[in-house]
Amino acid sequence: MTGPFLVRLAFDDEGSPAGHYPADPSVPQLSVLDLAATRGDGVFETISLGTGHLQALEAHLARFAHSAEMLDLPAPDLAHWRAAIREVAAHLSDADEAFVKIVLTRGVEGGAGAHSVPAQGPGALIPTGWALAAVAPDHTPARRDGIRIVLLDRGYRHDVARTSPWLLAGAKTLSYAVNRGAFREAARRGADDTLWVSSDGFLLEGAVSNLILKRGTTLLTPRTDQGILAGTTQADIFDWAGSHGYAGEYALLTVDDLRGADAAWLVSSGRHAAPIRAVDGDEYPVDRLLTTEINEYLHARTG
């Protein structure tokens, strides 16, 4: 059985946890009035499952709660989510690489319409939640051969999260049409992936990944106050780096920093560390040894 497998989270009329139950992902589960489907109004996380171990689970749950808070969603009860995640993950405990995706939506819209906002608190919508487990696609080519990236202007200044929090920069929402568009633009340019750059010239993040640069014995990643996601995989790599001769550093980075680095990766829960081998069509140096070490570490994580 390779799945996917599905567990639905149940909520009572006040939106409080009311257990979870298995469901069939091959039959329709969602209303056409669910705000996930009509407004991308919800949050998600994807947790890698390596030989039965949920990797960086607590970091993912913390980020999930943070995203929910940014969207004024009811705070997810993490014990509720952990139980559902563990149940659905158990189906794939023998898989070498799998993942669990968790989704929390604002719920099913009534007749309020576009020009209003659902009430918070009593009378609020009842959230929709699910956890889906599936075997991971084969990421070997990206990890081994590297990826070609293009630099795309994300349109926002690097300080957008401070100046305009209503833009939800840094929340992992279901509104990912632009992230998907970034992959299509990369493909149009003969590349595999995108690195977002702020409108004022700072390196940000990939469409669904974080950037790490290597400069000597320092690993650098963009500062997380720039409206980007705090990377769970990047954080684990920085932990590992400290005991393997590297210092991890959060910084404001520019395109010149990328051009001058010894090596660079886009890192994420599913694909792990994908070395960048081309930037806007120009060849880029790959550190094969360090890539292998990082990916072996990431795959072997037990928590």
Place this chain on the structure above:
Amino acid sequence: MTGPFLVRLAFDDEGSPAGHYPADPSVPQLSVLDLAATRGDGVFETISLGTGHLQALEAHLARFAHSAEMLDLPAPDLAHWRAAIREVAAHLSDADEAFVKIVLTRGVEGGAGAHSVPAQGPGALIPTGWALAAVAPDHTPARRDGIRIVLLDRGYRHDVARTSPWLLAGAKTLSYAVNRGAFREAARRGADDTLWVSSDGFLLEGAVSNLILKRGTTLLTPRTDQGILAGTTQADIFDWAGSHGYAGEYALLTVDDLRGADAAWLVSSGRHAAPIRAVDGDEYPVDRLLTTEINEYLHARTG
């Protein structure tokens, strides 16, 4: 019967139109793997239905097709959509005010995962499509008493659609988490709605509406090359204006233009013309007579 009513669009294995059929909106219709629900990856329109007349239907369908093109979705077959829209609208032909919402999604995701983009053409995903009809909420208070708005920085420059088309500014996508967040931010500030301003100071659009200013006998609306939606209701108002002593004009407008105008409205398919009565907490002049004339015209449209 007040609905909602639902008609699903059917597609064959090549994604070509294969008729439509009624469905029950109160039972789940969508997969948890539908890219609408997981990525906000689709487009929509909301068409007002006034005493049985689908208002500005062709303008909505043209914009629907344009949004689909911006997202590299298969071009919607408009005859297919018209048939589904007319069938679902027939349930509410007696309603004074109703609406039909149409949604096209990229379809149900296979195992490809986040780091890739579905193929176009042969082997591509089969789209999901539906049309939902419901009685409109009561917009009388907004039309009669007006709305209080706040100005919010949208983060993008006014020329973003030209410089960064991958940001999909101007497409009506299902990724509306930020539009929803704008309503919550307005509510936090004691207001009803939002007017987006570009990061370089130009007035753009409401969260789900267009702006019209009155200056003497001229009605002004922001130029549509600024990454905003071309308004179907605004266009109809400009048509009406020409034969009622007003000239319609598309312009680059600033906050000073708003402050100096004689009156202003946020206009949309459902709410029609809602006069602005406060901007960032300051009272703003309302033109009650012109508001009534415009809304009577909009309600009486027969196409």
